[in-house]
Amino acid sequence: MDLEGCLVPEIWIRLAAQTGIDELKVTTRDIKDYDELMSYRLGILDKHKIGMTQLRTAIESIGPLEGALEYTQWVRERFPFIILSDTFYEFADPLMKQLERPTLLCHQLEIDANDRIVGYHLRTVDGKAHAVRSLQDNGFRVISIGDSYNDVTMLKQADQGILFHAPDNVIEEFPQFPACTNYEELKAQISKAAQAPQS
């Protein structure tokens, strides 16, 4: 399952609001290349002298989406659950704590002794679809859940893809995926997909 938009708010958008730095609102819609986008964002943080400790405090106060904790508890009682995200462990950590430490696979920041974010390591390219393929290769049927364009390869790769909190244009463009707007609907779709006969 994807993280931002699905279990927690969009972290950068909320950081922009909290810090009042409008430049942090820039997304993949403005800068397509994720690598370039991240370099831009880290440059902005550096310019405003925002270090990891301040960021961590801000992210802590964001918290998961309402109902996300109860939903993940439900899933984790029934299935192996892995969160696949393009965020960074250091950003997501306060939110993972609030979600009772599910397994998260994402990317890693490099932070220096002065609390400054000096770089980042992307684990792999198209990491979400790659991880789904690997799980299938390990004998699992996979249900993938995401909200946006960067989840589509993972939804297509999965045995069942489900859109959650997706914008209308994504829902219209990919009618093959059921689209849910709340956790109760999502749980029903997951149960249905899990009970489907194996192909």
Added chain:
Amino acid sequence: MDLEGCLVPEIWIRLAAQTGIDELKVTTRDIKDYDELMSYRLGILDKHKIGMTQLRTAIESIGPLEGALEYTQWVRERFPFIILSDTFYEFADPLMKQLERPTLLCHQLEIDANDRIVGYHLRTVDGKAHAVRSLQDNGFRVISIGDSYNDVTMLKQADQGILFHAPDNVIEEFPQFPACTNYEELKAQISKAAQAPQS
């Protein structure tokens, strides 16, 4: 990380003690083939009319090893954590609850409407080493932790293998792996391996 012997007791040994059925003490030392061993065990349960509900209650009372919960909390604050086991979700479930629902990848039982265990599905062969290879293929350096012969392929595949609670003969046969006997030593070995320069 392996489950039985590392985070929870050997489930079948404890079940044999609790139920007083000595035939359940048979292990991979007696019957090498895991498939054959499982068929034998399920036959014994069936003969004694022990269903899933009774088993679940027995397993609940076993509980994790002392210190296992605190240890897994420590790991999960620092690294993505996955348990790789040859047990079954239905057996492990009460123990996973007590360990605050870490991600477990193992095998699946088939239980009929009368609570009888009628079969099982092995997810994949040599599942532990396969899963480690997949994680590496997804850009991770992997630390594998296990206690016995059936963990050795996973320890060899990992970037760093660590023996935990291993019997003397295993420690002697595989001197390339550091061997730990308590969670404090294990945490120190994990920290050391995580800080090692990337090859």
